[in-house]
Amino acid sequence: MKKTVNLAATTRDRLGSRYSSRVRASGGLPAVLYGHGEAPLAITLDAKEATRHINSGGRVFSLAINGAEQIALLKDLQFDYLGDTIIHADFARVDLNEQVEVKVHVKLVGEAVGLKSAGAVLLHPASELTIKCRVTGIPEEFEVDISNLEVDHSIHVREISVPEGVTILTDPEAVVATIHMKKEEAVAEAAAAEGAAEPEVIREKKPDAEDAKAGDKKDAKGAKDAKPGAKPAAKPAEKGKK
């Protein structure tokens, strides 16, 4: 569990993207504080300091808003289009004894036995777990030992041991780590070559079937309209000759 981080904050009066941009340009980080049935409060943090603490795993913050202390839990982050810079942070008001839902990263440790064979790939689909615990007891990360993991075997969420007071909300059957043998590339290429042609157009009428249908209709219509003994209609090619 990481210690509570102290951050100084000031309230923001002017809201909206234009004013938020100005805050960022002046070295601030726009943020919002909400929860506990109180009105949401727009605040500004020091961008450099806040980003440093967030990137080092800080979750619970003690915000000094215009002198008044408020314990807050980091709920959400917004990034720029490249995913580097934090452009906005959401904080929720919490009590230190409150039960909260948070996501915690899963770290795989050890050299897996199954990885020694060629073509074996280690995957960890559930790289983070949603847990419920007290604000003061949020683990930094879960360490999962994979040293006994063999090929085609998996470690599930239910097999992870958690500290007391922590409940995992993620599906117990979700796979945390698995090792599988990679398919031969040639097989994949052959499969790709098989399907390589022109894509099928959805709802496009087939030309042959359509022509045949149209031809039949035309013949039927011509036969119906034609009076006994009447001359056949002039061909389009003859019309063009003029």
Added chain:
Amino acid sequence: MPRLPKRVKFRKEMRRVRDRKATKGNYVAFGDYGLQSMEGVWLTARQLEAGRVAAQHFLKREGQLYIRVFPDKPISKKPLETRMGKGKAEVEYWAARVRPGTMLFEIGGVQPDLARRALLRVAMKMPVRCRFVGRRVTV
């Protein structure tokens, strides 16, 4: 073999704007490390395939490669020495719409150094500036 869609709703498509910033598909979601485009481009199926081959040859049978974009945009081109008009030309190739920030490739299950070297080789095949990125902070 370059990839292309199995079924499409329409054979040809309008060109549209392509240099807006990425608002989705712009972070590492499946693997551990990724190759992010810094520019917007229509990435052709051949370029994508060249990147995939470069990565697979380098990784051999290690790690898992994820391709995050798919060439589902038909690009048509008039033949040479053809007068304008007479309708839209036939489809020449297929391309993926890539915006600045789009994640192109991801690699999982390998050491960071190996992933970096593999994705550097992929970047050499790309027609845009790219960069190597890791996962975002978990909240």
